[in-house]
Amino acid sequence: xxxxxxxxxxxxxxEGALVLLRCNYxxxxxxxxxxxxxxxxxxxxxxxxxxxxxxxxxxxxxxxxEFKKSETSFHLTKPSAHMSDAAEYFCAxxxxxxxxxxxxxxxxxxxxxxx
Amino acid sequence: xxxVIQSPRHEVTEMGxxxxxxxxxxxxxxxxxxxxxxxxxxxxxxxxxxxxxxxxDSGMPEDRFxxxxxxxxxxxxxxxxxxxxxSAVYFCASSPTGDSGNTIYFGEGSWLxxx
Numbered sequence: 001x002x003x004x005x006x007x008x009x010x011x012x013x014x015e016g017a018l019v020l021l022r023c024n025y026x027x028x029x030x031x032x033x034x035x036x037x038x039x040x041x042x043x044x045x046x047x048x049x050x051x052x053x054x055x056x057x058x059x060x061x062x063x064x065x066e067f068k069k070s071e072t073s074f075h076l077t078k079p080s081a082h083m084s085d086a087a088e089y090f091c092a093x094x095x096x097x098x099x100x101x102x103x104x105x106x107x108x109x110x111x112x113x114x115x
Numbered sequence: 116x117x118x119v120i121q122s123p124r125h126e127v128t129e130m131g132x133x134x135x136x137x138x139x140x141x142x143x144x145x146x147x148x149x150x151x152x153x154x155x156x157x158x159x160x161x162x163x164x165x166x167x168x169x170x171x172d173s174g175m176p177e178d179r180f181x182x183x184x185x186x187x188x189x190x191x192x193x194x195x196x197x198x199x200x201x202s203a204v205y206f207c208a209s210s211p212t213g214d215s216g217n218t219i220y221f222g223e224g225s226w227l228x229x230x
Contacts, residue, residue, distance in 0.1 A: 042223060042224075043206055044206070044208075045221070046218050046220075051216035090158065094216060102163060105158040107157050108158075
């Protein structure tokens, strides 16, 4: 079964600093990987996804992630944090055996941005 | 474009009562998912449908939970009888069918409190 592990349930950065949220996956086949963001009292919104094309994936709001097979990682980064980035971030892996995106989510990382 | 629409947004009910959560997926999406989010267990897939047919309900906690999709534009998740441990945010989501790399779009969630 596929799974993802997010290291660090809480990350705090200063405004303008680099954001790095870690995600490692476990999969017996090349995975499809996703990052979603959840703002308070809202649903999940897709930030970006990797589906076997370019290994460096650019998403919305200045975020990007790099798929590294050798490290089984898909870490999310943003060069300069903004206060509006404060939210919870979820990494997810898709079950490729079916025709629908049955996602398995990580436990989430809450990003705090301070002045 | 209208996203996934869920109702009610908030529900407070007494233990033992029946709860019905409703969902309208994005038009044209053939896959529909029900997820549950709690602090203890994170995001869990309860059930998903393809073309109105339940494909995988292995995540449904117990017989008190049931889900239906009578047509392509409507689904319900019912809990009968409800218990305090069912308190959670329930998300409905939809995606196009055909590729497990397709993006899943989430609704705003139904916040359920059972007292």
